[in-house]
């Protein structure tokens with residue numbers, strides 16, 4: 259039995275302990291978008307740092323500074339930089355992950371408390387962050403800890419960068435990576451990020467493309483205070499009426515963005531790219547099952563994937579300041595803030611996207627003839643990323659995947675965004691691999707987020723196998 263098989267056996271035996279560790283981190287409600295939870299985000303970062311240090315890693319806590327969250331001045335959570343092993347004869351793999359999570363409230367439709375990990379009879383481990391991104395971040399730690407317990411030397415040096423603001427635009431992170439590219443991250447041979455998902459539920463994949471995201475707030479305000487709709491309805495310009503019309507002008511019900519000039523920035527689909535959609539583990543029947551309803555726009559699987567991976571999309575996320583509680587409150591809100599984002603693809607540039615959106619909204623607002631005031635703010639923007647899957651980093655990961663799952667992985671792109679991918683690639687000048695742990699139906703950002711026990715445990719094996727494959731791979735080939 260070689261050392262990788264011994265490692266696999268130990269991971270199998272330690273399953274319950276690994277689930278308990280996941281329970282411990284899910285219980286820390288590290289919601290970066292909620293000012294009231296900022297202490298928990300920091301606590302989560304400190305938890306990670308303490309556990310890596312206990313293992314023998316050298317860590318550096320970098321505090322990126324302050325953030326203004328709707329007028330509240332907050333300390334940004336720490337970026338935890340780490341180094342585990344510094345043998346010059348070994349290759350160095352830099353890992354990135356995030357320890358913050360999306361908001362989660364029971365009243366959104368969670369069947370159980372989002373911050374209490376629950377294992378279902380079918381193996382689902384349900385809890386906020388289980389798949390995005392606490393399971394994978396913990397997976398790297400458990401991989402290193404298991405090697406140490408077994409007395410198996412990790413075949414590579416690790417460097418890592420774990421942040422607590424990914425779900426809120428990674429504020430402050432780019433500057434740290436740029437500043438540390440030739441310092442902390444010096445010596446990196448390849449970068450690996452586990453923060454996305456398989457295309458389906460049964461076949462693993464490696465991911466070589468991401469969409470970018472430009473996030474906007476659209477504020478409409480008028481009266482100095484909320485008003486009685488019986489007294490003032492029909493006699494004043496209502497901010498909410500203006501806002502819904504502006505939001506509705508952005509996209510149609512078939513998902514087509516209505517902002518002039520947006521599609522002009524999109525690279526055409528080439529014949530070679532067309533072939534990459536062949537034989538992927540993806541079908542509409544499974545998608546409809548995951549969605550629990552047939553709300554799919556496109557008739558053809560390829561079109562669905564293209565609209566997920568390589569065409570821009572616009573989503574409307576919510577309205578702050580509007581009445582949303584139960585009951586029938588007859589109010590005219592005085593100031594409302596609509597939130598929407600555009601997922602961007604090659605060759606879109608955030609500045610051009612923001613300019614097109616501003617022009618569109620100004621034109622639409624002027625058509626309303628309203629005396630309210632409108633303001634649009636781009637709150638964050640991250641760029642798309644596209645890379646070749648032929649690099650030895652991907653070849654090593656494909657071998658590791660075959661060893662764990664017994665199949666060659668699909669090569670996929672991802673509709674979501676991990677803007678730091680490009681920051682690492684450009685500044686460390688090293689190949690970046692996305693190695694997902696979770697499955698398509700995990701429900702990241704949704705209610706009842708989960709990771710399957712199988713993906714979590716096999717994923718921890720995969721991480722170990724990948725590090726061993728990297729050690730054995732000629733990265734210059």
Ligand SMILES: C[C@H](N)C(=O)N[C@@H](Cc1c[nH]cn1)C(=O)O
Nearest residue numbers: 390424425426427453471674675
């Ligand atoms: C794919 C990754 N796990 C993820 O969920 N990324 C987020 C990043 C983001 C950007 N703004 C807010 N969050 C996403 O794609 O929404």
Ligand SMILES: [Zn+2]
Nearest residue numbers: 356390391453
């Ligand atoms: Zn994530």
Ligand SMILES: [Zn+2]
Nearest residue numbers: 390425702703
């Ligand atoms: Zn996320």
